[in-house]
Amino acid sequence: MTTPPVRPTTQIQTVVDLDPRVARALRSELAEVADRAVLTIIDEVPSYAGALSGRMGEVIRNAVQLALGGFLTLATRPDSSAPKAPAIEGAYQLGRGEARSGRTVEALLAAYRVGARVAWRDMGDAAVGAGIEPGQLARFAELVFAYIDELSAASVAGHTDELESSGRVRQRNLDRLARALLSGAPADAVNAAAERADWxxxxxxxxxxxxxxxxxxxxxxxxxxxxxxxxxxxxxxxxxxxxxxxxxxxxxxxxxxxxxxxxxxxxxxxxxxxxxxxxxxxxxxxxxxxxxxxxxxxxxxxxxxxxGADAEARADLRARVLAPLADLRPSTAEKLTDTLRSWLLHHGRRDAVAEELFVHAQTVRYRVGQLREIYGDRLEDPAFVLDATLALA
Structure with a gap:
């Protein structure tokens, strides 16, 4: 016998007992608050881009409106015993649907955070405009966030249950597809893996x-x-x-x-x-x-x-390019190496070389003269220039 999925239990204890006048003002704003919450989620959570179109868009809209309606029912009761089952069930089913759509639980929770922010801002403004008392406003805020926490927990439970019941097989297939792609498997094998994973x-x-x-x-x-x-x-x-x-x-x-x-x-x-x-x-x-x-x-x-593709080859190339400087004093060889590199990269522009090396232009002229004595015609050989540029870059 299959064990039914576990739904999160309701734990909200805060009692607001909204003034009927405030409740009417909030209920009149309900549809617009829901629409603004959905639009903001789509705008701020990239995984929900385009979610307004198609069946899933209607599911999201209905879940938000059901949640807000259930919240107002809860907020207008004189005790904490208002039924929350429809909203909790709606949130649970939303979580299962999001798992089937391929969205992550992180995206789902991000949507709840954005939705909670928008809902509190708009409903708080409407409540203040309707003359809600300060103490009641504080309890109202507490109830908003406790209620959102409970709904998000229900959605996470639905998301988890869906992955556990049907997502494991797909995840295994997605893992096989990823391995096939990273290993450079033949195209027919990769295409078959993508089809099995419904990807x-x-x-x-x-x-x-x-x-x-x-x-x-x-x-x-x-x-x-x-x-x-x-x-x-x-x-x-x-x-x-x-x-x-x-x-x-x-x-x-x-x-x-x-x-x-x-x-x-x-x-x-x-x-x-x-x-x-x-x-x-x-x-x-x-x-x-x-x-x-x-x-x-x-x-x-x-x-x-x-x-950096072949560090050993580059080291050998550098040693060959700099071989004519090997018999010089280390300090002299270092200065001439720096000058050769700068001279190559700046295409022989003496002032640019001097600026980079922080020396006088005459010093550059002197060092380049030394390099010409050492390397001779090779400084004009395109093949040598290429080797030296790669070796010293």
């Missing part, structure tokens, strides 16, 4: 690596179809997580994603066709190894990634 791909995916402590924040702001491998990911630093974020293959979409990740220490890989996600992940891990801080866009560090 519809976008044009492209972007790999993201960030500290585990920041994953919840990121998932709230990113596309709800973002994949998070739960198994161990080879090469991933300890305490970090990997995400595969669906996005459009456009500069605008990438900027939007980067804005969503502000405030995190995420390293964002290149946006690639979704079947090539393994390449984005590999580059992201190489960018992590650079040791950069804050939000890092790998597209802004391509030169550093190229130069």
């Amino acid at each position: 519809e791909p976008r044009d492209a995916l972007t790999a993201v690596v960030l500290p585990e402590s920041q994953v919840s924040h990121a998932l709230t702001a990113l596309d709800p179809r973002t994949l998070q491998p739960t198994d161990e990911v080879p090469g991933l630093p300890e305490g970090h997580a990997s995400l595969l974020v669906p996005t459009a293959a456009s500069a605008t979409a990438r900027r939007t994603m980067l804005r969503a990740l502000r405030g995190t220490d995420a390293v964002v890989g290149p946006t690639v066709p979704w079947l090539e996600a393994a390449g984005s992940h590999r580059r992201t891990l190489r960018c992590v190894a650079l040791g950069l801080e804050g939000l890092v866009d790998s597209d802004e560090h391509l030169a550093a990634l190229v130069l």
